[in-house]
Amino acid sequence: MNYDVINPATEQLVESIEMNDEDCANAAIERAAAVYPRWRAVSHADRARLLRRFAERVDAEVENLAALEVREAGHTISNARGEAQNVRDVLHYFAGAIERHLGDQIPVDGGIDITFHEPLGVVGIIVPWNFPMPIAGWGFAPALAAGNTVVLKPAELTPLTAIRLAALAHEAGIPPDVFQVLPGKGSIVGQAFVDHPKIAKIVFTGSSAVGKQIMAGAANTMKRITLELGGKSANIIFDDADLERAAATAPYGVFDNAGQDCCARSRLLVQRSVMDKFMTLLEPAVQGVKVGAPGYESTEMGPLISAQQRKRVASFLDDSVDIAFTGTIPAGAGYWFKPTVVLAKTAQDRVMTEEIFGPVVTVFPFDDEAEAIALANDSIYGLSGSIWTENIGRGLRVARGVEAGALSLNSHSAVRYNTPFGGFKQSGIGRELGPHALASFTETKNLFIATS
Ligand code: NAP
Ligand code: MG
Secondary structure (H helix, E strand, O other), rough: OOEEOOOOOOOOOEEEEEEOOOHHHHHHHHHHHHHHHHHHHHHHHHHHHHHHHHHHHHOOOHHHHHHHHHHHHHOOOHHHHHHHHHHHHHHHHHHHOOOHOOOOOOOEEEEEEEEEEEEEEEEEEEEOOOOHHHHHHHHHHHHHOOOEEEEEEEOOOHHHHHHHHHHHHHHOOOOOOOOOOOOOOOOHHHHHHHHOOOEEEEEEEHHHHHHHHHHHHHHHHHHHEEEOOOOOOOOOOOOOOHHHHHHHHHHHOOOOOOOOOOOOEEEEEHHHHHEEEEEEEEHHHOOOOOOOOOOOOOEEEEOOOHHHHHHHHHOOOOOOEEEEEEEOHHHHHHHHOOEEEEEOOOOOOOOHOOOOOOOOEEEEEEEEHHHHHHHHHHOOOOOOEEOOOOOHHHHHHHHHHHHOEEEOOOOOOOOOOOOOEEEEEOOOEEOOOOOOHHHHHHHEEEEEEEOO
């Protein structure tokens, strides 16, 4: 069976891709399991060298990969370029990290006690369509570095960059069965990963609903899991913030990638005393977001990924929702959606509680610091968030009070490859990236050596 990849900015066919069925997926997992003993036996230095060579191949193809992502996902060219470069940087980071993945030597009586970090086996990575390249890399780079073999399922909508990345890995000398990309349906190939006893770990990014199914399914064979799920992150604006900067940057904290970002700051909590002033500053900032053909260098926001996603996003804006103002979109083909600012009536409104995954931000007032923290935490999610205040003590207090894994003070910092990323509560389990990520791609083995 084939799947037609559609360009979301033009609604035209990009390429038709052959999908794997369950038998293909199972055969691929068996091959990954068969080659695992040989891959884990490759020395750390040689594995690092192969990953660096892979990184160099990616670097040489940044423009190609970026152009593919513009076509299959409608990402702006500047974002897409950064996403390809992120894969390169993540490969270099874990190539360096694996040679520094130190064990312990623990003082004990009667001998010597040491720990080893052993690879897990075959790691199954399931990737969503919103950031196809980086999210794939955050899984495969540490997994391969640590000595695991990898099977990776891209999202049906966006398989092309993952397929190209696998080819680059193989050109760099990583054996084909060590890193396999398997386009296919979540319910078939993804499910095969969850069910197969030879998969040791699942790395999943996507919806909380599927994340819960994967967690339940993984229990059968006690698979390790890392889950990066949804978010409804808060952007908290205090009255002592640099309001001009906060308002100028707020649209980019939520409308980047057309809001299809698990870190989108989609709840804008504003101290009541500065609400009017802030909204006056926000309106021109939202109207200034350049929405259009994603291949143009100056474009800041492209289309949504699919007609279905546009329908889903639109379903949040029924007659009961109070729209404050919107930005503009191009006419013609493409799954465009206006950057939209809505006002919630209560903290329980659907636009305040559910992940919309489109360019919609909900504004809600608060009176004091305690209420700001309580509102930010009034969510099943806890992924990211921003705090704007010139009072550093308040900034730190609020940052410590907000239940979320990746916060920024006076910025909307993107995910960095050298710092941990992941969610509290139903935003997920585990952390990717940063200095500790290899721990979740290895088991700790303790060895006691008797000396007497
Ligand atoms: P999804 O269903 O969770 O898809 C994510 C990945 O999981 C895709 O590769 C998908 O394959 C696969 N998958 C689906 N069902 C599976 C199953 N039963 N077993 C194993 N893998 C499975 O997300 P979606 O349907 O694309 O998007 C729906 C909503 O999820 C969005 O509107 C958004 O709210 C949220 N979302 C969040 C993130 C995030 O980064 N946190 C990313 C994407 C979506 P297919 O491609 O075949 O579906
Ligand atoms: Mg789905």
